[in-house]
Amino acid sequence: xxxxxxxxxxxxxxxxxxxxxxxxxxxxxxxxxxxxxxxxxxxxxxxxxxxxxxxxxxxxxxxxxxxxxxxxxxxxxxxxxxxxxxxxxxxxxxxxxxxxxxxxxxxxxxxxxxxxxxxxxxxxxxxxxxxxxxxxxxxxxxxxxxxxxxxxxxxxxxxxxxxxxxxxxxxxxxxxxxxxxxxxxxxxxxxxxxxxxxxxxxxxxxxxxxxxxxxxxxxxxxxxxxxxxxxxxxxxxxxxxxxxxxxxxxxxxxxxxxxxxxxxxxxxxxxxxxxxxxxxxxxxxxxxxxxxxxxxxxxxxxxxxxxxxxxxxxxxxxxxxxxxxxxxxxxxxxxxxxxxxxxxxxxxxxxxxxxxxxxxxxxxxxxxxxxxxxxxxxxxxxxxxxxxxxxxxxxxxxxxxxxxxxxxxxxxxxxxxxxxxxxxxxxxxxxxxxxxxxxxxxxxxxxxxxxxxxxxxxxxxxxxxxxxxxxxxxxxxxxxxxxxxxxxxxxxxxxxxxxxxxx
Numbered sequence: 001x002x003x004x005x006x007x008x009x010x011x012x013x014x015x016x017x018x019x020x021x022x023x024x025x026x027x028x029x030x031x032x033x034x035x036x037x038x039x040x041x042x043x044x045x046x047x048x049x050x051x052x053x054x055x056x057x058x059x060x061x062x063x064x065x066x067x068x069x070x071x072x073x074x075x076x077x078x079x080x081x082x083x084x085x086x087x088x089x090x091x092x093x094x095x096x097x098x099x100x101x102x103x104x105x106x107x108x109x110x111x112x113x114x115x116x117x118x119x120x121x122x123x124x125x126x127x128x129x130x131x132x133x134x135x136x137x138x139x140x141x142x143x144x145x146x147x148x149x150x151x152x153x154x155x156x157x158x159x160x161x162x163x164x165x166x167x168x169x170x171x172x173x174x175x176x177x178x179x180x181x182x183x184x185x186x187x188x189x190x191x192x193x194x195x196x197x198x199x200x201x202x203x204x205x206x207x208x209x210x211x212x213x214x215x216x217x218x219x220x221x222x223x224x225x226x227x228x229x230x231x232x233x234x235x236x237x238x239x240x241x242x243x244x245x246x247x248x249x250x251x252x253x254x255x256x257x258x259x260x261x262x263x264x265x266x267x268x269x270x271x272x273x274x275x276x277x278x279x280x281x282x283x284x285x286x287x288x289x290x291x292x293x294x295x296x297x298x299x300x301x302x303x304x305x306x307x308x309x310x311x312x313x314x315x316x317x318x319x320x321x322x323x324x325x326x327x328x329x330x331x332x333x334x335x336x337x338x339x340x341x342x343x344x345x346x347x348x349x350x351x352x353x354x355x356x357x358x359x360x361x362x363x364x365x366x367x368x369x370x371x372x373x374x375x376x377x378x379x380x381x382x383x384x385x386x387x388x389x390x391x392x393x394x395x396x397x398x399x400x401x402x403x404x405x406x407x408x409x410x411x412x413x414x415x416x417x418x419x420x421x422x423x424x425x426x427x428x429x430x431x432x433x434x435x436x437x438x439x440x441x442x443x444x445x446x447x448x449x450x451x452x453x454x455x456x457x458x459x460x461x462x463x464x465x466x467x468x469x470x471x472x473x474x475x476x477x478x479x480x481x482x483x484x485x486x487x488x489x490x491x492x493x494x495x496x497x498x499x500x501x502x503x
Contacts (some may be wrong), residue, residue: 001260005031010241011434013041014476015468016270017224018483020233021076026491030233031262032225035434035480036239037383040221041270042433042469046306048422051360052350053306055424055433057217058207058347058362059087059320059475061205062383067149069205072480075503078223083117083214087351090116091319092210095182097175097411098325104179108210110136112296117179127171129182134166135207138200144472144481145201147501149494161415162447163189164330174328181329183322185345185366187474188441190297191330195447198473205477212318212350217476238383242280244269246282250463268486272436272470273455284460297446298455300333301426301438304364305400307418309357314417316358321346323410333366341365341403363407363415367399369426369437379429388427396423408433457486463493465489 007023009016020030038044042056062069063084073079089112091105105116110132118125138158143150163184163210167177182188186206187198213219225235243255244267253261266291269276273293277285280417324332324343342365349360369376378388400423408415426438435442457465467486469479490495 002253003031003260003262005029005262005264006260007031007266007268008033009037009268009270010244010254010276011041011270012039012221012225012235012237013270013467013468014043014136014220014224014473014479015483015486016041016268017221017228017235018072018076018480019268019270019467020235021224022232022483022487022491024228024233028233028266028340029074029265030228030231032228032235033231033239033241033256033262034235034237036381036432037237037381038218039225039235039237040059040218043221045216045218046422048306048360049203049308049420050402051308052216053349053360053362053422054213054216054218055429057213057220057476059092059206059210059212060084060217061202061210062208062477063211064209066443067208067350069477069480071147071419071500071503075500076224078220081223082219083352084211085214085318085354087210088318089211092206093183094319094321095179095329096321096323097178097329098323100175104182106179106183106207108207109205113207117176120179121173121176124171124173124176127173127176131170132207134170135200135204138197139204139300140336142197142201144484144493144497149497155197158197158200158431159195159450160447162192163194163196163199164191166196178324178329183320183326184329185322185332185343185364188333188366188444189330190444191328192332193444193446193448195445195450196261198445201478205475208377214350215352216349220476242279243278244280244282244464246280246284246461246464249280249461251461266463266465266490268465268467271434272439272442272468273466273470275434278468280464282461286460289460293455297444298436298439299430299441299444300366301369301401302364302424302440303367303403303426304362304424305403306422306424307361307363308420308422309359309361309417310419312355312357314358314361314414316354316356317346317348318403321411323407325406332387335366337371340367340399341406344403344407344410346407363403365403367426369430369439372425372427372438375427378427379431380427396425399423442468442470457489 006028009032044055093106095104141155337341429438472482
């Protein structure tokens, strides 16, 4: 069966759906094609024993009125519909270290943030205030982050700085350095590699305001889908695009595994650029570009346990815990297999049935995709269920027990509150989220070569654009901005930002 629309979007992650709404609001007939039975990519949720868990979005920043994500959501017409809960003003992230009983509190609002740190490091007030000013200064260098049109050169002088070197340059206090880097799981931070601008853009967002999505982040995907459908568009599941066929210099149609073809004037791929190239049939894309995209390093993956808690046993924490069991916050990612786990992050799920206790808790730590080699040729999704075998199930159980025992030492009583555990490995992320190798945040950013990881939304095929977390920045805010960058290729950046600001 052939279908004819104005825009075909491959993948229903946040980037694809946001682009769909931007174009639908401009009168385009949009069709979003999703291979899984659930929309949303990293926004997906799942329920176990009636407890809702997020696949990837555990909290979000920038949602107070006047802030960047609030403005974008308002233009997308979902801000007044999304169910959110503000996290504790005094403590959003509890930073903890092995052998140190103290809890270091990172608050929201710059004055709260500064006040808490100064109480722990009274001799470092000037350093802490200067750090906050530098974070804000760097953020001002990125026009789109501030929803304004600007020039690319504005940020040039802050691209070549790495986060760890910067933190070491502002204070000799090792503990303060590690506290400021303590939540680097948010961006898979690597010492002497992760750019300072990545740290700044993400940390600033959470300092400005921090929220959890009540009953999960999938509501964003549902709300965006409704906006598309209200404008005569479609969002279709179980439609795996297997071919993007170019003819006479442009993409003619997208073909799905069931043989259906979707013809359009414009195509946007929300898949990883490497996966997009795998299904793209065109000689216009040179081998040099294909090799460059294929050679890009993806960020590390995770092993996570989604725990249904026994009723009224585990107190709901309106903040997150980041624990480092190594010497410093930067060392967790470079674990040795025999030292795993070397740290963890703990998030409580926000429920509309909240009564002071947590229904669900997610415990996660880094895990490399290489540890999945034995099972990497197996695939298991909700529309194509298959077993990876008994050895894989045993592997999951052993690793889960190991991680829970590890976390129990830092969160006493956690273990006895658990009713059931539901485990995700890098293969789970690969199959359900659609990332290349279970990558947590897409393409890795390296301050030594910022242009290497830069991927333009434009391709050599004029009616094929790219979007998603690999283009700009990951996370809800970063991907929303990537959707703006992609859509601006058609409508113009000034035009689009004016509409968002005037929403």
